[in-house]
Amino acid sequence: MDFSERKLALSHEILMQVEKPSQYTGGELNSVMKKADQVKVRFAMCFPDIYEIGMSHLGMQILYGLMNTYEDVWCERVFSPWKDLDAIMRRDHIPLFALESQDPVKGFDFLGMTLQYEMCYANILQVLDLAGIAFHAEDREEDDPIVIGGGPCVYNTEPIAEFFDMFYIGEGEVMYRRLFDLYEECKEKGISRHDFLRRAAQIEGIYVPSLYDVEYKEDGTLKSMLPKYDDIPVKVRKVLVQDMDGSFYPEKPVVPFIRAAQDRAVLEVQRGCIRGCRFCQAGQIYKPVRERSVDTLMKHAEAILQNTGYEEISLSSLSTSDHSGLKQLLEELIGECNRRKINISLPSLRIDAFSLDVMNKVQDVKKNSLTFAPEAGSQRMRNVINKGLTQDDILNGATLAFKGGWNKVKLYFMLGLPFEQEEDVRAIAELCNEIAKVYYETVPKDQRNGRVQITASSSFFVPKPFTAFQWAPMDTMEHFLDKASLCKRSVREQLNQKSITYHYHEAGTTIIEGIFARGDRRVAAAIEWAYRDGALFDAWTEQFSYERWIKAFEECGVDYENYIFRERGEDELFPWDYVDCGVRKEWLLNEWRRARAEVTTSNCRDKCSGCGCASYQCGICVKKR
Amino acid sequence: MSITVRFKFARKGPVRYLGHLDMLRYFQKAVMRSGIPAKYTEGFHPHQIMSFAYPLGVAMETEGDYMDLELTEEIPAEELSRALNDVMNEGIWICGAARLPEKALNAMASVAAADYEIHVDGTDTEKLRGILMTAVVNMMQEKILLLGKPQEEATSSADHRKKGGKKEKKAKDIRPGILSLTVDDQEPVIKMRLLSGSALNVRPADVFSLLAERVTEDTITASRIVRKEIYGERNGEYVPLLCLGADA
Numbered sequence: 107m108d109f110s111e112r113k114l115a116l117s118h119e120i121l122m123q124v125e126k127p128s129q130y131t132g133g134e135l136n137s138v139m140k141k142a143d144q145v146k147v148r149f150a151m152c153f154p155d156i157y158e159i160g161m162s163h164l165g166m167q168i169l170y171g172l173m174n175t176y177e178d179v180w181c182e183r184v185f186s187p188w189k190d191l192d193a194i195m196r197r198d199h200i201p202l203f204a205l206e207s208q209d210p211v212k213g214f215d216f217l218g219m220t221l222q223y224e225m226c227y228a229n230i231l232q233v234l235d236l237a238g239i240a241f242h243a244e245d246r247e248e249d250d251p252i253v254i255g256g257g258p259c260v261y262n263t264e265p266i267a268e269f270f271d272m273f274y275i276g277e278g279e280v281m282y283r284r285l286f287d288l289y290e291e292c293k294e295k296g297i298s299r300h301d302f303l304r305r306a307a308q309i310e311g312i313y314v315p316s317l318y319d320v321e322y323k324e325d326g327t328l329k330s331m332l333p334k335y336d337d338i339p340v341k342v343r344k345v346l347v348q349d350m351d352g353s354f355y356p357e358k359p360v361v362p363f364i365r366a367a368q369d370r371a372v373l374e375v376q377r378g379c380i381r382g383c384r385f386c387q388a389g390q391i392y393k394p395v396r397e398r399s400v401d402t403l404m405k406h407a408e409a410i411l412q413n414t415g416y417e418e419i420s421l422s423s424l425s426t427s428d429h430s431g432l433k434q435l436l437e438e439l440i441g442e443c444n445r446r447k448i449n450i451s452l453p454s455l456r457i458d459a460f461s462l463d464v465m466n467k468v469q470d471v472k473k474n475s476l477t478f479a480p481e482a483g484s485q486r487m488r489n490v491i492n493k494g495l496t497q498d499d500i501l502n503g504a505t506l507a508f509k510g511g512w513n514k515v516k517l518y519f520m521l522g523l524p525f526e527q528e529e530d531v532r533a534i535a536e537l538c539n540e541i542a543k544v545y546y547e548t549v550p551k552d553q554r555n556g557r558v559q560i561t562a563s564s565s566f567f568v569p570k571p572f573t574a575f576q577w578a579p580m581d582t583m584e585h586f587l588d589k590a591s592l593c594k595r596s597v598r599e600q601l602n603q604k605s606i607t608y609h610y611h612e613a614g615t616t617i618i619e620g621i622f623a624r625g626d627r628r629v630a631a632a633i634e635w636a637y638r639d640g641a642l643f644d645a646w647t648e649q650f651s652y653e654r655w656i657k658a659f660e661e662c663g664v665d666y667e668n669y670i671f672r673e674r675g676e677d678e679l680f681p682w683d684y685v686d687c688g689v690r691k692e693w694l695l696n697e698w699r700r701a702r703a704e705v706t707t708s709n710c711r712d713k714c715s716g717c718g719c720a721s722y723q724c725g726i727c728v729k730k731r
Numbered sequence: 732m733s734i735t736v737r738f739k740f741a742r743k744g745p746v747r748y749l750g751h752l753d754m755l756r757y758f759q760k761a762v763m764r765s766g767i768p769a770k771y772t773e774g775f776h777p778h779q780i781m782s783f784a785y786p787l788g789v790a791m792e793t794e795g796d797y798m799d800l801e802l803t804e805e806i807p808a809e810e811l812s813r814a815l816n817d818v819m820n821e822g823i824w825i826c827g828a829a830r831l832p833e834k835a836l837n838a839m840a841s842v843a844a845a846d847y848e849i850h851v852d853g854t855d856t857e858k859l860r861g862i863l864m865t866a867v868v869n870m871m872q873e874k875i876l877l878l879g880k881p882q883e884e885a886t887s888s889a890d891h892r893k894k895g896g897k898k899e900k901k902a903k904d905i906r907p908g909i910l911s912l913t914v915d916d917q918e919p920v921i922k923m924r925l926l927s928g929s930a931l932n933v934r935p936a937d938v939f940s941l942l943a944e945r946v947t948e949d950t951i952t953a954s955r956i957v958r959k960e961i962y963g964e965r966n967g968e969y970v971p972l973l974c975l976g977a978d979a
């Protein structure tokens with residue numbers, strides 16, 4: 107098919123009025139064209155944010171590539187139109203379209219949305235609105251697309267449950283084929299939408315919210331959540347890829363014309379994380395750790411570079427330093443990239459002699475900074491959060507780095523962690539000062555390239571489902587800001603304060619994110635209210651309005667404080683308890699108690715702590731330690 | 732000795748909505764995929780030594796734009812074109828290549844003039860052509876064609892800063908820059924050759940807006956502008972940029 111003859115959904119006049127028009131015209135390298143009348147399933151894969159963000163997301167490339175290997179399926183892409191086009195589409199009644207065929211989304215069989223962060227929830231409604239699809243699953247017509255959600259936010263779907271016909275819990279590679287087979291069978295037999303949903307709910311990993319009855323107690327907490335029918339599971343079990351080497355990987359990813367946030371080839375080296383940091387949701391929901399072998403990774407790397415022409419490649423995973431073959435992988439990759447004149451963009455590695463040597467080979471020491479993520483300033487707090495990084499690790503790493511010529515250090519912290527005291531906040535400033543001190547002690551005056559530059563930034567902590575801190579109260583806005591200013595003052599009191607810069611993130615977003623993260627079905631009304639009031643692109647600081655969201659909760663009678671500011675009871679039923687992600691609730695509760703007692707837990711490589719994921723029989727759980 | 736090859740390329744269809752920087756990035760990746768032995772700069776972030784004759788505006792189609800690329804070894808031009816065309820996206824293709832002589836000016840410095848076609852929107856072809864012919868004839872009889880605000884209307888410099896530093900354009904006479912202006916004998920298409928040098932650079936959209944002002948009986952719009960060819964100057968003659976390479 108000749109792309110140059112492809113029709114466009116938007117006229118020339120409209121394209122000339124909007125920013126970056128080519129984000130709406132499709133036709134990029136490796137995008138897939140099929141004939142609509144020759145496929146049985148048309149899948150619109152939507153990332154509910156702008157093109158440049160969505161196209162940087164690996165998960166979407168994986169599913170797009172995989173689904174398009176199915177001859178009977180055509181998967182196309184959809185992104186949120188930016189505000190300029192949004193206004194024009196509403197004015198001229200132009201329905202939301204998919205990039206490849208430029209056909210309206212409403213005519214598709216499925217509309218899939220990948221939900222990567224809570225602050226995209228208003229955008230979900232924009233997509234449905236512009237597509238002409240009813241917000242509530244119960245109001246949809248027989249022929250409307252089946253709206254399916256996936257991604258990390260499905261580990262608490264409840265605030266957005268009524269906007270979706272179904273959710274896919276787990277890794278996309280596993281169950282879509284079965285879902286499509288069922289869909290085709292139902293379509294041929296003329297089986298109704300409702301009956302299709304009921305059958306789909308019996309596929310592992312598929313959750314159909316409309317098939318559950320939810321009741322609340324007088325105190326506002328969840329009383330029960332039970333399936334309406336006997337053949338619907340009480341718990342929906344996460345599905346995952348057991349063999350990473352045998353699983354599909356997109357060797358021909360779509361290459362955007364315009365510069366995406368990630369303008370490079372991406373190599374996913376492993377899934378999951380051995381670390382078990384107590385604040386981290388990703389660390390739990392992607393368990394167990396499953397590595398790709400170096401051979402597989404090199405094969406993918408060569409193919410991707412050949413098929414895309416990217417001039418840079420990056421490694422992706424939650425903790426790349428923990429890959430058992432990292433040394434060999436980097437050696438081979440550096441060789442291959444030097445041959446091809448490709449840059450390697452390194453992930454943040456644990457700082458030691460090996461990683462410094464690698465950085466030296468692929469980066470300009472003078473320009474690049476060293477990154478540490480201690481997350482907390484004091485050792486006591488790092489024990490609370492089970493961050494296996496000591497002050498010695500950091501200072502020794504810094505010493506090595508300073509000797510090697512680095513003089514810029516970036517440090518990431520969180521404020522508002524459970525059991526945090528004033529001295530823990532001050533410890534952030536003290537740690538920064540210690541690092542600066544190491545620089546002045548390690549590097550003789552005549553060899554210094556100016557002052558050491560230490561940049562510390564802190565975000566505010568949001569307790570997430572399926573973490574040890576799912577029981578924890580969140581700090582109020584006032585507490586957050588007090589802690590940030592205490593931290594700022596403490597930095598100014600340090601001897602080396604001139605070498606330290608401190609930033610903190612916006613607190614309003616954090617509060618709203620917290621509500622979405624642990625809210626229940628009653629939150630949906632407020633999302634709808636806020637959207638109708640203009641909420642959109644909330645992940646973009648300048649678009650976000652804290653006041654609007656608070657007003658939305660108040661107008662809709664949503665007791666939002668109840669979701670975030672109280673410590674939850676040990677026997678409380680959570681809205682997300684219907685998901686079985688492998689990690690047992692009793693294990694998490696034990697982690698919550700250990701956090702309070704400041705006791706650390708071993709990582710998966712050192713010793714199994716019995717979280718429950720061994721039931722998946724794969725990855726590190728079945729590997730010899 | 733450096734080996735520089737000049738490529739002539741075309742683009743049409745949806746891909747015309749790319750901006751110039753995106754075209755540059757597109758070609759860098761295409762060269763990567765093609766396996767052409769491009770020369771790279773030194774350092775931690777090596778990049779290809781690539782330059783373009785004339786940035787393509789968003790939505791402009793082309794049948795004759797140029798890109799220069801330095802190579803590490805001599806390879807026949809046809810082979811280079813084929814290697815690139817094998818890895819192109821639909822809508823963009825290479826129409827020719829030629830090795831540049833050692834002392835040749837780079838593509839951008841060589842640009843002297845360019846040919847364009849503007850496709851005027853509408854279905855009544857004959858009526859449109861008639862309107863256009865009248866306007867073209869009238870316009871070419873004018874001795875001065877002022878573009879932009881007359882000077883006396885320009886605001887004071889203090890106001891400029893408030894508007895974010897953008898300078899008000901002085902009115903300029905583009906008549907000397909219109910080397911030819913005609914209407915196609917079949918279609919409602921305006922054809923022109925315009926000066927494209929550093930002294931006077933005339934854009935086809937400017938010519939079209941002046942022309943549209945002279946059409947009284949109707950409002951005319953155009954959604955397709957095609958750059959047909961870019962010329963350099965040699966001995967007082969306009970020569971396509973590719974020939975500046977090939978003849979050497």
